[in-house]
Amino acid sequence: MNDISPNGLDGDALLRVMEEAAIAAGLAIMEIYAGGFDVLLKDDCSPVTQADKAAEAIILAALRKATPDISIVAEEEMSEGRAPAHLGDCFYLVDPLDGTREFIGRNGDFTVNIALIDRGVPIFGVVYAPVRGLLFSGAPGEAREVAVDAKGSRGASRLIAVRDCPAQMIAVASRSHRTSATDDYLTGFDIAECVSVGSSLKFCLLARGEADIYPRFGPTMEWDTAAGDAVLRAAGGGTWTPEGRLLAYGKPHFKNSFFIARGKWSPVFS
Template identity: 65%
Template sequence: MHTLLPINYTALLSIFEETAIAAGREILRIYIEGCDVALKDDKSPVTAADHAAEAIILEALRRATPEIPIVAEEEISGGHVPGDLGDRFYLVDPLDGTREFVNRNGDFTVNIALIEHGAPVLGIVYAPVRGWLFTGGPKGAQEVTIDHMGSVTTRNSISCRTAPKEMIAVASRSHRTPETDDYLKEFTIADCVSVGSSIKFGLVARGEADIYPRLSRTMEWDTAAGDAVLRAAGGITLTLDGKPLTYGRRNQANDADFANPSFVARGKL
């Protein structure tokens, strides 16, 4: 592990916020106007909104910090894989929840995260239809409300709650599995809310839910930003063997580069 050069996290988080709002504005334009849907090699959907948002994010990050490598979903899908990532890199999902975008239910987000030594240390999750923006970093987590013009209207600190005896769970809207339901049977669950994209991490981070198990496949860009917000709010994301979820997996014997294992995101234990 190498010592990283100092970085201004506050300034970088402001860049994340401005960039996510700009990307969200373009996503909303395409969402309103409509667009064609294509299928990638893995049969997952992709739209013009994915590509437009990613272009905005990549341009902003490369202008601000050209020395930090970027792992971005659509670039990876197109075969543009960065070389040595080192101990600090970005993970970007320009439109997390493309299925939700296509289904027009509003449960999609813009995700930007900074990874250091395998851990998500800075992240932003923006749900443009809902006007919710979650941020997380060394100074804690916030929920920011964005109006239809893309302007900030409120900004409040958030934190996870200590789980009550009867917990609120959140689960994937599009990828919920029987294994997830079986896992939740181990706990006393008062309610299980189905919602798309990284909004699930935000609900746990602001104390509205307590546990989010994901036993179906995800990629690191799907989770890093939400995980950063959750950890900044006092929660944690663990693999099923109880270890913190790490990022930057490559050359995996049984899965693709940057594929996550199953995990459970939780509030304060």
């Protein structure tokens, strides 16, 4: 697949570690999802549950065992003030439960996100949607979708890629955070349908060729987008700022600008 070797692991081995960590976290999430759980509010008033914390603990343990020299920026640790002492050019971004509101609402649109960043670029990414039983992974030049059963065992696997942009595009937008600015932006295009989906699944719909554009004119953090962006880039698409620059990672406070994620689309900007 590739010859990138952070911390001595080849790319295939590293991606496998990330995939297995995401699946294990997903199993823990589903166990809590099937029972009862409490909902707390963090300092920024966003919700958090036992599932967020349990999933993050599993992922951190797996990544630190396999690659102890690579720093990890994880959402729940960051919310508790535990940032890495030294970041470096290569680091992980982890969102253990992307779409906590979807998890609480029990609509299934939540994911486990793990990405590896190298000099601002998301080069490896894993998005696991446990309710859908789908694992999306991306590495340079290859994006893949893998079926995963309720016990965490892998099934059928296939390569995925963005599609050629049709005359009438399909857009995806946030289920919980859609803004009027998003709707205003989309009026500039011939949109046949706008699908509301939660979490990083929006990136995955573009990556598998089922949608064409995902604009986000609202606040996001890098751990919200990095894994999905890595999958999308591996599938032939990308994520840009409104000014036309590829979205970069490792920014101050890990806050994203507004962005537009796309599959194949020419011209790049209208």
